Amino acid sequence: MTKYGLRARVITLTIAPTLIIGILLSAYFIKNRYQELEQQLSVAGQAIIEPLAIASEIGLSNESRENVRRLIGHTHRQHSQYIRSIAVFSDQNDLFVTSNYHRNLDLMAIPDGDSLPDRLEISRLQDTLLLRAPIRAIGGFNNNLTQDQTIGYITMEMDLSTVKLKQYQEIISAAVVLILGVILSGFFAYRLLLDVETPITQMINMIDRIRRGHLDVRIEGKLLGELDTLKNGINAMAISLSEYHLEMQQSIDQATSDLRETLEQLEIQNVELDIAKKNAQEAARVKSEFLANMSHELRTPLNGVIGFTRQMLKTQLSSSQQDYLQTIEKSANNLLTIINDILDFSKLEAGKLLLENIPFDFEDSLEEVMRLLAPMAHEKGLELDLRIDPRIPAGVIGDPLRIQQVLTNLIGNATKFTERGHIRISVELKQQRDEQLELQFVIRDSGIGISERQQAQLFQAFRQADASISRRYGGTGLGLVITQNLVNQMGGDIGFSSRLHQGSTFWFTLSLLKTDLPLVQPVDSEALAGQSLLLVESDIESRQLMSERLSQFGLSIRSVDTLPEQSEPVSCVLICVDASDVPSPDTLIAQATHAESFSDKVIFCLPTTELALSEHLLSSGVNSCLAKPLSVRKLVELLQGEQQAPDVLPPAVETHTNKLPMTVMAVDDNPANLKLITALLKERVTHVVTAHDGKHAVDRARSQRFDLILMDIQMPEMDGVTACKEIRKSPLNHQTPVIAVTAHAMTGERERLLDEGMDDYLTKPIEEHILEQVLHHWTHPHTGDIQPSSPLIKTNNVGSSLSIDWSLAMKQASGKEALAKEMLQMLVRSFDEVEEKVNNALDGDNIELWPIIHKLHGSCAYSGVPKLKGLCYELETQFKQGDDNDDVEPELCELLDEMNNIREQSPHYL
Known part of the structure; x- marks a missing residue:
């Protein structure tokens, strides 16, 4: 709605122009008239004063005041309506004569010091007009005066009140004309309103009635011009609406009848959909329960297999026994990988897979994947090559575990579908923006390739390139789906190209952050300066790749495809053995003997499947044997002379000599798992008590105090959660930490168990380093919530922090x-x-401490020393703000004390 109606608009638009134009014209003409009257008065005064000046010359020359007085008096009386006063002044500015008495003769006189006027002067003072004219001598009347000499002047004061009176008369006349114009405009506006507003109001009322449903109303009468056309249009619209309303009513009746039938059908379908929804929810619940149970049932026996295999590997074994046990462990880990794939796929489907963002050593992480997959490739006679762009920094920030998982899936697939040839992995730096690195990973193989039909379903869950019953390659069909989802979740892209029987190329891109903090001990390339290396590698691409990587450390590299008959002396000879064509031990020994003729150090790079060959060569006097793919760090350590000659039978792994003086209860209904947990705990704590079910654990907790309880969750009769709640009721173990040990690995399981009252969470199979972290964590708690049940479990005061936080160090x-x-x-x-340097600064030496504190701050970032790191940050901040050494003396003393504490505590962790 508008703010103003039609009536107000018509009146405003009719009267306002008349009023505005009238005011402007009146003002214009009044002003011009006033100026014109004032100009006329000035002209009249000029016509009066100039003859008077000429006529007064004789009287002023002869000093005849009476003659001049009669002259100006007569003039004053003739023009008394305009003239107020006339005065004549001598050349000495003295009053000679005046027409009448004036109270302010100084106003008519020229100010002292000013010269006599030489021409007519007109000035305005408030409501008077002042005219001054010079009186000049005319030659012949007075012989003492020169012609045109000014002998005085005459001043005349004229009244402007008559002019103002006429101006007021003009204003009144203009106002009367303006009012008459406004009245006339108002009359025309009123007539216009009568001719326009009344029909429009009638039309509005009729439209309102039509809106309320009265479609039979019409506008009657003859209207003016376009209003009559509008009336006819509204009447036609009313007729059309009446017809449409009738048709619509008929349609509504028909649609209502159809809708009733449709609603009946929808009601039936809703019932069916509700039943289907409940079935789907039940199926999802059954699926989740199946995944959880499957995870538990499979992880439980795997816990025993992997755990006892690792325990056996700690004992003194022959090479064959070690090989067999490592094969068992690898097979069990492969089965665990399949289980994890299924669980990862379930997490990805639910969108609950969380990514880490931690710093890690990029090259070391990739080489770990290569070491893991090398045996599978070497068993098939395949070569694995890794090339890393030298521009990529050593330290990056991302999720190393998921990156390794993606690479493991892609390289594993390449190995599975390649019968001969090679698998080459390369990582290139595509782009770098500040700290952001965009990397491209490429995995090329010379395998069987993928047909166009198979490529379309490659990234589909539970689908494989060859799904026939006679297919040669196994798998769950989830690896590539998980890989694609992981890459997408990390913000990258993945793709591939392939031709049948010509191999495949898979690629993916990732964005990682650069970090300059040290992650591993850097290689001392200065120790290699001046050394030369003869590289013997039959494959040209592998030879070029290894030469590039080794030349980065300052080595002088000469690469050949076969061992030459003669050569210049070199520091070391590196002989790489092809996995597809391994020579006999005698041939390799002969090559080593020949190489020793021009080098003091001979190193073989053997496939990982040739463990026995490695032992044979070492026993024959070969300096060292490395596994393929070549680890540059290990080779550099060997060249620096840091290698140790291994025994044919490796010594038994040392057990933990410094056991924690604490009592731990292990609870599990599976005898194998209970035996394994007991064995792992006995290596680390002094006393271990076992319980084969929840009731047994509760009975033991009521009679004995424990420092820690490892509780299985899924047990018959009384599960772990119930047993934990019962143990909490006992006075002896009311505040004893209870750690959940479960094979369930579904999303939310950890949070559920912690909400149920558990203090921590361990998954099966149990990793020894994770078990050590848990034991360390609960012997050095971070909060004061847990009351100590032995002197070992110490609580921290509020506001304090540990000097060494080993769980943080392990995480970093x-x-x-x-x-x-x-x-x-x-x-x-x-x-x-x-x-x-700090002690010297405290003694008064002028030492800049900021650089060394900054360096120490960087070293603290990955060593699990939160308190020392906080002190370094505080000191570094104060130095940046301009504080000197004296200002931070208390913090420097505290820094020295904290370093002392770390030095004393570090032997317990090393």
Whole structure:
């Protein structure tokens, strides 16, 4: 709706122009008239004063005041309506004569110091007009005066009140004319409203009635011009609406009848859909329950197989026994991989797979995948080659586990479908923007290839390229689906190209972040300066690849396809053996003997399947044997002289000598699992108590205090959750930490168990390093919620933090204990230099501490020392703000104390 109606608009648009134009014209003409009257008065005054000036010359020259007074008096009386006063002044600016008394003669006189006027001057003062004219001497009347000499001046004051009076008269006349114009415009506006508003109001009322359903109303009478056309249109519209309404009513009646029939059918379908929905929900529940049960039932026996295999590998074994046990472990891990694939697929379908974002060593992570898949490739006589773009930094941030999973799936598929030839993996840096790295991974094989029909269904779940009953290659058909989803979830793309019988190329891209923090001990390339290496590799691509990687460390590389008959002396000879054509031991020994004629060090790079051959060569005097694909770090360590000659029978693995003085109860209904958990715990704690079910565990908890309880979840009669709640009721173990040990690995299982009252969570099969993390965590708790049940389990005061947080160190090292220990050792070794400079600064030396504190801060990032890291951050911030060494003296003393604490505590973890 508009703010103003038609009436207001018509009146405004009719009267407003008249009013505005009238005001503008009146103002214009009044102003012009006033200026014109004032100009006329000025002209009249000029016509009066100039003759007076000429006539007053004789009287002023002869000093005849009476003659001049009569002259100006007569003039004043003739024009008294305009003239207020006339005065004559001598050349000395003295009053000579005036027409009447003036109270302010100074106003008519020229100010002192000003010269006499030489021409007519007109000035306006408020409501008066002041005219001054010079009186000049005319030659002949007075012989003492020169011609045209100014002998005085005459001043005349004229009244402007008459002009203003006429101006007021003009204003009143204009106002009267304006009012008459407005009245006339109002009359015309009123007539216009009568001719327009009344018909329009009638039309509005009729339209409103039509809107309310009165379709039989019509507008009657004859209207003016377009209004009559509008009336006819509205009447025609009313007729059409009446006809449409009738048709619509008939259609509604028909549609209502059809709708009744449709609603009856929909009601039947809704009942059927509701039944189908309940069936689908039940199927989903059964599926989830099946996955959980399958996970538990499969992981439970696998826990025993993998666990006891690893326990056996700790004992003294022959090479064959080690090989057999490693094969058993590998087969069990393959079965575990299939289980994890199914669970990962379930998580991906539900959108609940979470990605990590942690720093890791890029090359080490990729080489770990190559080491894992090398045996499968070498068994088929295939060569694995890895090329990493040298521009890619060593440290990156991302999810190393999922990247390894993607590579394992793709390389594993390439190995599975390749019978001869090679598998080459390359990683290229496509683009770098600041800290963002865009990498492309390419996996090429020389396998059987994929037909166009098979390519269409390659990334579909539970579908394989060859799904026939006679197919040669096994698998679940989930690997590529999981790979595609993982790559997409990490923000990358994946694709492939393939031709039948000519091999396949799979590629995917990822975006990772660069980090400059140290992740592993860097290779000291300075120690290799001046050394030369003769590389013997039959495959030209592998030879070029290895030459590129080794030349980055300052080595002088000479590569050949076969061992030459003669050669210049070199520091080392590296002989690579083809996996598809392994020579006899005697041939290799002969090559080693020949190579020793021009080199002191001979190293063989053998396929991983040739363990016995490696032992034979080592026993024959060969310096060292490395596994393919070649680990550059291991080769550099050998060239630096850090290798150790292995025994034919490896010594038994040392068990833990420093056991934790604590009592732990292990609860499991599976005898094999209970035996394995007991064996793992006895290596790490002094006392282990077992319970074969939940009731037995509750009975033991009521009679004995424990420092920690490992509780299986799925047990007959009393499950682990119920047993945990019962144990909490006992006064002896009311606050004892209870760790859930379960084969269930479904999403949300951990959160559910923690909500049920468990303190932590372990999955089967149990990884030893994870078990150690749990034991360390609950012997060094991070909060004060758990009351100690032995002197070992200490609570921290509020606001304090651990000097060494081993669980944090393990997490920062991606679960690699050796790497975590190495990082802690490097940190402790750097303390001597820091302490020396800090002590010198405290003694008053002018030392800039910011660089060394910054370096120490970077070292703390991956060593599990949160308190020291916080102190370094605080000191670094204060130095950046301009504080000097004296300002941060308390923090520096605290830094020295904390480094001392870490040095004292570090032997317990190394």
